[in-house]
Amino acid sequence: xxxxxQPSEVTAVEGAIVQINCTYQTSGFYGLSWYQQHDGGAPTFxxxxxxxxxxxxxxxxxxxxxxxxxxxxxxxxxQMKDSASYFCAxxxxxxxxxxxxxxxxxxx
Amino acid sequence: xxxxxxxxxxxxQPVGSPLSLECTVEGTSNPxxxxxxxxxxxxxxxxxxxxxxxxxxxxxxxxxxxxxxxDRQFILSSKKLLLSDSGFYLCAWSVSQxxxxxxxxxxxxxxxxxxxxL
Numbered sequence: 001x002x003x004x005x006q007p008s009e010v011t012a013v014e015g016a017i018v019q020i021n022c023t024y025q026t027s028g029f030y031g032l033s034w035y036q037q038h039d040g041g042a043p044t045f046x047x048x049x050x051x052x053x054x055x056x057x058x059x060x061x062x063x064x065x066x067x068x069x070x071x072x073x074x075x076x077x078x079q080m081k082d083s084a085s086y087f088c089a090x091x092x093x094x095x096x097x098x099x100x101x102x103x104x105x106x107x108x
Numbered sequence: 109x110x111x112x113x114x115x116x117x118x119x120x121q122p123v124g125s126p127l128s129l130e131c132t133v134e135g136t137s138n139p140x141x142x143x144x145x146x147x148x149x150x151x152x153x154x155x156x157x158x159x160x161x162x163x164x165x166x167x168x169x170x171x172x173x174x175x176x177x178x179d180r181q182f183i184l185s186s187k188k189l190l191l192s193d194s195g196f197y198l199c200a201w202s203v204s205q206x207x208x209x210x211x212x213x214x215x216x217x218x219x220x221x222x223x224x225x226l
Contacts, residue, residue: 030213031213033213033214041219041220042198042217042218042219042220043152043198043215043217044217045214045215045216048213048214087151087152089213091213095142095154095157095167096152096154096213096215098151098152098153098154099151100150100151101149101150101151103149
């Protein structure tokens with residue numbers, strides 16, 4: 001089967017750094033995407049890793065290791081507005097396979 | 109620029125009633141289109157996707173159906189709703205392979221329809 005595993009919840013302090021991990025088991029793997037979803041809203045695209053290594057986009061970075069079937073999303077200088085759910089997803093055969101999401105709780 | 113419209117925003121329907129949710133995309137041609145359902149506090153479940161007019165792929169056996177009567181229109185339907193059909197329904201699009209660059213990984217979502225079946 002195809003599956004992506006990520007922690008259900010992560011708590012961090014405003015201004016800190018947090019890492020959200022994702023391990024995957026999918027066939028026909030092309031790359032790993034990350035999406036953010038605020039409560040009641042729709043998911044929005046954050047980043048995509050097709051190759052091993054780190055991709056940086058402002059305060060957010062995403063990492064992929066194909067040999068370990070593992071990736072993570074790194075959020076720096078956390079702000080209260082970063083409180084949301086974060087999903088990893090792998091693309092395969094015209095579609096995305098989604099993880100269950102990680103709820104990021106940020107404390108002041 | 110591209111925009112995606114989805115309506116209605118919320119819907120309360122009795123069990124056994126029909127359903128029709130509509131999604132339209134503007135500003136792009138021949139997009140890949142998707143219907144997802146999300147239960148509260150859960151991930152996204154892909155219901156249907158379409159790579160062209162009249163081409164629908166179903167991922168999960170269910171009492172829902174989808175149609176793509178026009179290039180940028182995607183409709184989700186049911187003849188008789190079940191309680192288990194309640195959820196947050198999301199339509200999304202991505203750039204198609206025909207546009208030269210395949211990009212299934214970057215999907216753009218509509219605002220969603222929150223459906224409650226009573």
